[in-house]
Amino acid sequence: MPSDLAKKKAAKKKEAAKARQRVKKHDDVNGEGELQDGQVNGAVTNGETNGDVAALTKELDEFEMRKMEARAVTGVLASHPNSTDVHISSLSLTFHGQELLSDTSLELNSGRRYGLIGLNGTGKSMLLSAIGHREVPIPEHIDIYHLTREMAPSEKTALQCVMEVDEERIKLEKEAERLAHEDSECEKLMEIYERLEELDADKAEVRASRILFGLGFTPAMQQKKLKDFSGGWRMRVSLARALFIKPFMLLLDEPTNHLDLDACVWLEEELKSFKRILVLISHSQDFLNGVCTNIIHLHQRKLKYYTGNYDQYVKTREELEENQMKRYNWEQDQIAHMKNYIARFGHGSAKLKMVASGLTARVVNDKTLSFYFPPCGKIPPPVIMVQNVSFRYSSDTHFIYKNLEFGIDLDTRVALVGPNGAGKSTLLKLLMGELLPTDGMIRKHSHVKIGRYHQHLTEQLELDLSPLEYMMKCFPEIKEKEEMRKIIGRYGLTGKQQVSPIRNLSDGQKCRVCFAWLAWQNPHMLFLDEPTNHLDIETIDALAEAISEFEGGMMLVSHDFRLIQQVAQEIWVCEKQTITKWNGDILAYKEGSNAVSCMLRGQSWPNG
Known part of the structure; x- marks a missing residue:
């Protein structure tokens, strides 16, 4: 049976x-x-x-x-079963037969906040998923919350969805209500009340509301039904649930992807006080610096551990690799001398074999790539003029913008910042002509070409075609496959990836196809709406370098402080139906957001 x-x-x-x-x-x-x-x-x-x-x-x-x-995962619990630390040895992970991790160790200690980094496609999300599903031997007393996707639409309010996640508190409250009528259970009832006190049960609604507010939900929005929110806002509800429940192990995969800059600052402050085990995948170096106490680098199917935040990891890794290469070069020099000795005198080959078995390996660096936006030529100013423009969506009585007046040219390098819903993406659509002003006029130079990158651009890709076929179809003037292969290769897609169906690519690889397509439109202006989502840190650096070398204009919407710092010459704040130029750099803007974040927590701001 x-x-x-x-x-x-x-x-x-x-x-x-x-x-x-x-x-x-x-x-x-x-x-x-x-x-x-x-x-x-x-x-x-x-x-x-x-x-x-x-x-x-x-x-x-x-x-x-x-x-x-x-997925096939193997590993052995090396820490004590009752420990609050998790050490797993001999960890291996394969997916559809492809080896992602091989005989490595997973070490997660209580009180540490780990940034898990590595190139796109190396298996970071797969590892988090395996941990979240307890496919590795994690003791039962360690509860895990793995944030994977947005909440499904429902009739429940945002606040209700956050409150209901705390199953332990709800269960204890029901049990306390039952025991309150039984005199014989007084001692057990006191134990429950003590645990509820630990969970701040009487303050649960206040705490849930505070978390939602920090993530951008006004009191009115907290009472809205989930079915009335977009996917990005429902993702924030999922994130609020994760923060509310305070699990022993919290696993977050790119939690800032659906957040604006202010919410990113708030989340950074919230997570830096997390006292248990946090494992975080993020493409934002700034966010990793603010949150992490340790970095785990997934490289060549091994997990390598570094103490400190992202900047400290970079410094330590450079020092280690420099010492490793010095040792490697010295050993290779010794071997060359030994080979020369053997050639001259005919003995010593046994010693050479013995030495070779314990040699230092050459440093293998992550693959580097070089994005490229071709020269676009000159257009005399003004390129785009915005004259007395107001805008509201037809079904809405609320104006998003009123009486906007500005111009942009090929030397414009602007980052748009401000809270969600203030109209950053709406402004780019107005400038593109995808939306028409309610009042006023937008004048564009007759020859200007605008390339707009946005989060839904991957949806236009033809998934049954390979990147090579798709690009050859979009740009028939490029006849030679080898020429197109070189073009696509600049955006980090090489070999097999270029000829595999696009549906088989990871999200980050699909984004690279979109960047190749966008660049070869040969635009004069780049409108980039959250371009860093799904990209790894190395790719974002390549993108920043390409933007800096681009001879046309750029407008950027991003929650990545470091990218803004690298490419923007001006900061424009979209808020209260208008656009205001910020009189400082993006770090000053972040510091202001930090002050507001501390104020929301009822804390004093360190700088006064």
Whole structure:
């Protein structure tokens, strides 16, 4: 007779088989047959019913299960079973037969906040998912919260969704209510009250509201139903739930992707006081610097550990690699002398073999890439003139902008900052002509070409084509495949990736295809709306360098302070229906946001 476990596994496989059939109906599927999280949000914006959204959400769960089935993880718990630290030795991880980690160790200590870094496609998110699903031997007393995607639309309010996540508190409150009527259970009731006090149960709603407010939800928004929010805002609700529950181990994968700069500052302040175990994947060096006490570098299928934040990691790694290369070069020099000795005198080969077995390895650096925006030529100013422009969406009585007056030229290098909903992306759409002003006029030079990068650009890609085929189709004037291969290669897609179906690429690799497509439009102006989402740190640095060398104009919306610092010459604040030039750099803007963040916590700001 099959066991209950075997029956459950068989049922899961059956469900997965059905899910595989259903997924063929959808375009937005990657090589593992996994629906993208954005598709749930797409269903809402396309006017589908809550039932349709629920079905898509269920399929996401099923495809997550399929990923688990395709994953093989082995490891041995090396720390004491009752310890609050987690040490796992002999850790290996494969996905669809591809080895991502090989015989390495996972070391997570209580009170530490780890930044997990590495190139796109090396397996960072896969490792976090394996930990979150307890596919590695983590003791049961360590509870784990893994933030994976946005909340599904529902009739519940944002505040209710955050409150309900605290299952322990809800369970204890119900138990206390039951025991309050039984005199014999007085001692047990006192224990429950003590635990509720630890959980701040009487302040739970205040705490949940504070977290939501820090992430940008006004008191009115906290009472709105989840079905009325976009996917980005529902992602913030998921993040609020993670912060509210205070798990022993918190796993966050790119938590700043849906946040504006102010919310990023607030989150940084919130996480730097996390006292248990935090593992964080982020492309923002500034965020990693502010939050992390340790860095884990996933490199060549091993996990390497560094003490300190991201800047300290860079410094330490450079020093270690410099010493390693000195040792390597000295050893190679000694071997050359020994070989010369053997050639001359005919003995000593046994000693040479013995030495070779313990040699220092050459340093293998991460692959570097070099983004490129081709020369665009000159256009005499003014390139774009905004004259007395006001704008509101037709269904809304509230104006987003009133009486805007400004011009932009090929030497414009502006970062747009401000809270979510203030109209940063709306402004770029107005300048593109995708939206028309309610009042006023936008005049553009007749020959200007604008290239706009935004978070949904990957949705235009033809997933059955390879990057090479897609680019050859978009730019038929480039006849030679080898020439196009060189073009695509500049954006970090090499060899097999160039000829694999786009659906098989990771999110970061799809973004690189979009950048190649955007660059070869040969625009005069770059409008970049959150260009760093899904890119690794090395790619963001390559993008920053390419923007700095670009001879045209640029307007940037980003939550990445470091990118803004590298490429923007001016900061424009979008707020209160207008645009105001900030009279300092982006770090001064961050410091101001930090002061507000501390004020929200009722703390004094260190600088007075």
